[in-house]
Amino acid sequence: MGNKVVTFTEEQLEDYQDCTYFTRKEILRIHKRFRAMADPGMVPCSMTQNEAATIRLPLDYLSRIPELKENPFRERIGRVFARNSLEQGLASSGAEGICFDDFLEMMSVFSEHAPRDLKVFYAFKIYDFDEDGLLGMSDLQETCRQLVHGGLTDEEVDVICQKVLEESDIDGDEALNPMEFEHVVTRAADFLSNFHIRI
Template identity: 55%
Template sequence: MGNKLVTFTDQQLEDYQDCTFFTRKEILRVFKRFREVRPDLVPKQMRKDDAVNIKIPLEDCIEKLLELRENPFKMRICEVFSRDGKGNLSFEDFLDLLSVFSEQAPRDIKVYYAFCIYDFDSDQHIGPEDIDQALLLLTRNTQELTPEDRQQIVEKVMEEADVDGDGKLSYMEFEHVITRAPDFLSTFHIRI
């Protein structure tokens, strides 16, 4: 009767609730999914620093998480949310990722992280090379688009979205484009 395993303290759960868009029950469900990826690595009961220090390698995340497995941006998503920048995810990284992709996350947070994901070189702008990289991922590096086709698409995107004409998209320009895309919110989420 008194043998119930406690994964997190009440204070930890309260802290996670404060910084995510999840309820306690959802946080525990996220932990269960995190642990299922590498049960040999992740203990059933998290000690104080385990949620930050125990990391699931990128390869395991992109192979074993159904939500990421088919996503062409899976590696970039993991890189953006991992504190190490290499895609290895701690529980807190994983919780942040799923929180941002949850239906409860507000549009402005989703837009910010979408910008980060598309900013492949992390220079705080989305340039022609970033757009080309996104096209390659979206077409899964097939020969669907020739280099000339991709260049034409990149030029058209820049022509339409680069309001100040500096050859790259600022966060504000990206946000303006996204606000005109009604399907954005429906494609930028993961169910837990």
């Protein structure tokens, strides 16, 4: 009989199950992915609640996940999910990077079991580059530039963004609010399949 390493306490696993769309096995697989993403020795095999919220990996380590390696929004995704723990007071204001708790939340939102409304909420946050609660022209331009990787001129990007606003800005304020954005996303048949990471 060998010694079995306990990654999380029963209480931690129960808490994680309550807060995510994952089973215990899936949570442990996600921890393995988090550890594999880190340099050797950065993340312990067994994590206390404090370590799960404080041991942070640089955001550029997210490029080590195949599903995010080529994603043009990888950095923005990392910032949105890492910011959640900062906003909730779970990390010090000087903390940079993504901790396991952030990573687990990110994977939960990108899971196939997460509801569409939650995915839409986070997609909006990812595209809201200036974080003002609206997708204005500058947010739409940045989103478009990220998607086309310099394949369009500034004028072409402006035309596309103006068309998006013309078709989707119901209240005429030259920006998309979360409800208008949701209306746009519900018309995109492939949104749910693209807003997904396998574990």
